[in-house]
Amino acid sequence: MADVNQIPSKSGLKPEAESHAEAAHSDAVLGMFAPSLYADHVKVYPRAVSGYFRNIKWGVLILCLALYYIGPWIRWDRGPNAPDQALLLDMEGRRGYFFWIEIWPQEIYYITGLLILGAVALFLATALFGRIWCGYTCPQTVWTDLFMLVERWIEGDRNARMKLDKQPLSLAKAWRKIAKHTVWLLIAAATGGAWIMYFQDAPTVTREMLTGQAGMGTYFFFGLFTGTTYLLAGWAREQVCTYMCPWPRFQAAMQDEHTLAVTYQGWRGETRGSHKAGQSWEGRGDCVDCRACVNVCPTGIDIRDGQQLECIGCGLCIDACDDIMAKVDRPLRLIDFVSMENLERRPKKQPQIVKLIRSRTVIYSVMLVVVAAVMAAALLLRSDVELNVLHDRAPLFVTLSDGSLRNGYTVKVLNKRRETVQYRLSLDGQPMAGLFLGGERDAGLQKELVLDVEPDSVGEFRLFVRMPREAIKGASMDVELVLRDAATGRKATSYDTKFNGPN
Amino acid sequence: MPTKIEKDSLTGTETTGHEWDGIKELNNPLPKWWLYTFYACVLFSVVWSVLYPSVPGIRSYFAGITGSHQRKDVEEKLSAAAASQAQYRDKLANLDFAAIRNDPELTRFALSGGRVLFAENCAPCHQSGGVGAKGYPNLADDDWLWGGSIEAIHQTLRNGIRWPGNDDTRLSQMPRFLADGMLTAPQVNAVADYVLSLSGLGPANLPTVAEGAKIFAEQCVACHGEQGKGNRELGAPNLTDKIWLYGSDKASVVQTIAQSRNGVMPAWSGRLDPATIKMLALYVHALGGGE
Ligand code: SF4
Ligand code: SF4
Numbered sequence: 001m002a003d004v005n006q007i008p009s010k011s012g013l014k015p016e017a018e019s020h021a022e023a024a025h026s027d028a029v030l031g032m033f034a035p036s037l038y039a040d041h042v043k044v045y046p047r048a049v050s051g052y053f054r055n056i057k058w059g060v061l062i063l064c065l066a067l068y069y070i071g072p073w074i075r076w077d078r079g080p081n082a083p084d085q086a087l088l089l090d091m092e093g094r095r096g097y098f099f100w101i102e103i104w105p106q107e108i109y110y111i112t113g114l115l116i117l118g119a120v121a122l123f124l125a126t127a128l129f130g131r132i133w134c135g136y137t138c139p140q141t142v143w144t145d146l147f148m149l150v151e152r153w154i155e156g157d158r159n160a161r162m163k164l165d166k167q168p169l170s171l172a173k174a175w176r177k178i179a180k181h182t183v184w185l186l187i188a189a190a191t192g193g194a195w196i197m198y199f200q201d202a203p204t205v206t207r208e209m210l211t212g213q214a215g216m217g218t219y220f221f222f223g224l225f226t227g228t229t230y231l232l233a234g235w236a237r238e239q240v241c242t243y244m245c246p247w248p249r250f251q252a253a254m255q256d257e258h259t260l261a262v263t264y265q266g267w268r269g270e271t272r273g274s275h276k277a278g279q280s281w282e283g284r285g286d287c288v289d290c291r292a293c294v295n296v297c298p299t300g301i302d303i304r305d306g307q308q309l310e311c312i313g314c315g316l317c318i319d320a321c322d323d324i325m326a327k328v329d330r331p332l333r334l335i336d337f338v339s340m341e342n343l344e345r346r347p348k349k350q351p352q353i354v355k356l357i358r359s360r361t362v363i364y365s366v367m368l369v370v371v372a373a374v375m376a377a378a379l380l381l382r383s384d385v386e387l388n389v390l391h392d393r394a395p396l397f398v399t400l401s402d403g404s405l406r407n408g409y410t411v412k413v414l415n416k417r418r419e420t421v422q423y424r425l426s427l428d429g430q431p432m433a434g435l436f437l438g439g440e441r442d443a444g445l446q447k448e449l450v451l452d453v454e455p456d457s458v459g460e461f462r463l464f465v466r467m468p469r470e471a472i473k474g475a476s477m478d479v480e481l482v483l484r485d486a487a488t489g490r491k492a493t494s495y496d497t498k499f500n501g502p503n
Numbered sequence: 504m505p506t507k508i509e510k511d512s513l514t515g516t517e518t519t520g521h522e523w524d525g526i527k528e529l530n531n532p533l534p535k536w537w538l539y540t541f542y543a544c545v546l547f548s549v550v551w552s553v554l555y556p557s558v559p560g561i562r563s564y565f566a567g568i569t570g571s572h573q574r575k576d577v578e579e580k581l582s583a584a585a586a587s588q589a590q591y592r593d594k595l596a597n598l599d600f601a602a603i604r605n606d607p608e609l610t611r612f613a614l615s616g617g618r619v620l621f622a623e624n625c626a627p628c629h630q631s632g633g634v635g636a637k638g639y640p641n642l643a644d645d646d647w648l649w650g651g652s653i654e655a656i657h658q659t660l661r662n663g664i665r666w667p668g669n670d671d672t673r674l675s676q677m678p679r680f681l682a683d684g685m686l687t688a689p690q691v692n693a694v695a696d697y698v699l700s701l702s703g704l705g706p707a708n709l710p711t712v713a714e715g716a717k718i719f720a721e722q723c724v725a726c727h728g729e730q731g732k733g734n735r736e737l738g739a740p741n742l743t744d745k746i747w748l749y750g751s752d753k754a755s756v757v758q759t760i761a762q763s764r765n766g767v768m769p770a771w772s773g774r775l776d777p778a779t780i781k782m783l784a785l786y787v788h789a790l791g792g793g794e
Contacts, residue, residue, distance in 0.1 A: 036532060037519070037530065037532050037533060038532050038534070038537075038538050039533065039534055039535060040535055041534060041535060041536060239534060239536070243534060392632065393632075394630070394632035394634060395632045395643055398641065398643045398644050398791060398792075399641075399644060399745060399746065400644055400645050400646075400745075400746075401644065401645055401646040401741065401744035401746050402744065402745065403745040406643075406644075406791060408643075408790075408791055438789045438791070441645075441791070441792070441793060441794065442794070462789065464791050
């Protein structure tokens with residue numbers, strides 16, 4: 001059983017290989033032995049555990065899964081002609097919906113802002129509490145935990161599972177395995193299905209998927225996310241954290257001596273050894289070498305070897321050890337969430353310090369506040385109309401028969417309202433300018449043009465501006481196009497552009 | 504080649520036995536599934552190479568057993584696109600311009616298609632955006648030799664200007680006044696001075712202007728009109744405005760009178776289908792100068 005507990009990545013060499021290595025060392029026989037560069041997968045059989053951190057972990061798991069699966073079913077009334085799904089990224093309609101917020105592709109920076117917020121919040125949490133993202137909220141952790149729960153229900157706890165795997169194939173073994181993978185696949189399918197619903201109307205796409213009417217793309221992504229969920233949470237598990245995920249590689253950059261980490265307190269635990277009831281605790285450590293911490297660890301490592309990159313900071317070994325400490329009547333938290341600083345203070349009986357305000361936490365907090373403020377401001381100031389003007393590149397200007405000059409523009413008006421809106425477009429501060437729309441030259445030059453834009457769409461217009469020679473200063477003159485709401489007469493927005501002429 | 508495997512004292516990890524200038528490499532073995540994933544990728548590429556065009560030869564290449572071909576894909580997509588445009592093109596070919604312009608969707612289609620067609624067929628002479636060049640009229644301004652209504656533009660496009668072999672082509676011919684001996688050099692000079700004074704480009708008080716005016720009244724008014732405002736029936740340009748197809752400096756004007764110009768534009772009917780010509784007419788009309 002001890003072999004199974006070997007740390008998978010610590011030494012890929014099997015015991016025989018190690019003795020070979022020693023032989024090679026002593027004899028120095030060239031070419032006699034090549035070390036294996038590839039390690040067999042060592043399956044981890046985590047034991048069930050209960051306690052403080054396990055309870056937090058269950059709570060977070062339920063919350064995350066509930067948010068994920070229920071999310072797309074929340075309805076939000078936006079009136080007619082608009083989807084009533086609270087969270088929807090409508091790729092085909094090119095709109096993103098988030099409760100009362102509706103974003104256009106032109107406003108994709110809101111999503112950028114959201115991602116920056118998420119990243120900085122993650123940095124801050126990591127600086128303060130270490131790998132809590134990994135241990136509690138990461139989807140890889142959450143779904144792996146869920147899959148392990150299913151595995152435990154069907155195949156039993158650690159010892160039963162290990163026994164089952166060693167058994168030759170039998171009916172009893174087969175039905176358990178089949179049942180497990182079936183349930184796994186069902187969960188995976190629900191996960192892949194829910195993913196699709198964030199991009200299409202949930203009830204509709206569910207009905208279409210069940211009746212076989214959904215599009216190829218829908219089935220493809222459903223299959224993709226079902227497959228990856230099953231593979232990553234069922235089979236790959238800790239391998240994802242150890243070998244695939246980039247986050248553990250650089251999160252150390254956010255940590256310092258005040259960051260909390262799951263730590264075995266060697267000063268208290270060593271010298272470890274088994275302990276019989278009634279024996280004295282003098283001259284020895286509190287660790288009774290029961291390996292409970294190792295047996296519960298979802299990544300299969302021994303926390304007593306010190307901090308390791310495989311450790312996802314889930315704290316389950318703390319719960320396991322606390323159980324034992326309570327039984328042998330020693331103080332709890334031999335393994336503890338503790339900072340390096342406090343770990344050094346403890347044996348010296350110095351007071352513990354909690355230092356939340358450090359340069360890195362301050363920087364992350366400031367970034368968080370600034371980005372959040374910028375985003376909030378952008379959201380509050382967001383208008384329901386946008387004006388984009390593109391000056392013609394060829395020709396830059398046209399000379400007309402009376403010597404006056406004409407410039408052409410492509411004007412785009414984004415009407416984000418759910419009704420047709422009439423706007424008025426004018427060139428402010430240029431009393432001599434005359435405007436007309438492409439194809440409407442016969443209507444004569446206007447001071448102000450009327451533009452009707454359909455609901456929730458972009459109106460595109462060809463605008464021509466004509467100015468007499470004497471009104472033009474320089475080869476390129478700054479002008480401002482102003483868009484007004486025809487109903488209220490209020491200035492809705494404006495756009496700075498150029499009016500070009502010859503030198 | 505591995506030489507000496509040892510245990511690193513700091514980490515307790517085996518070395519691979521490789522050593523370079525005293526630097527030893529720790530052996531942190533890669534998980535086997537990673538290796539198998541790599542093999543799977545290799546296998547995938549083999550399967551791919553069999554299915555799709557892959558291995559180059561001297562004159563040809565191995566085309567793959569699926570017969571997939573990107574050029575064929577493009578052709579299919581192009582014909583699919585043409586098929587989806589057919590409804591618009593049919594309408595364009597059958598409707599008159601008033602009806603087309605009453606249909607905003609059809610107009611949008613015609614204008615965006617017209618832009619591409621213009622770049623392919625017309626821009627070599629008239630330049631992109633229709634700004635024109637010396638001898639090639641600017642199509643975006645408000646000065647038209649043969650008329651700027653959409654019907655007039657359509658007519659010009661279909662039949663061309665002075666295009667041999669087209670019976671309905673726009674036709675007129677300005678005489679070569681000096682070359683054919685109709686005027687003497689000093690007379691041509693006088694007419695040029697007069698013509699330039701019409702649009703304020705030259706002084707009106709030169710002694711030659713009065714003489715030029717007399718000759719103009721005899722020789723030119725038939726086409727260019729008494730005030731020199733031109734005549735669109737004959738493609739005779741307006742001489743009083745600020746737009747000069749062949750240049751407004753005196754030498755250019757003298758050369759025009761002496762040698763004549765008589766520019767040519769091809770007739771496009773027969774070379775382009777009716778719907779395409781209508782799209783071009785709509786596009787040119789919408790460049791800003793359409794009447
Ligand atoms: S060592 Fe402890 S905290 Fe780290 S992954 Fe294992 S059980 Fe979780
Ligand atoms: S659970 Fe606690 S007592 Fe048991 S081996 Fe781990 S550290 Fe030692």
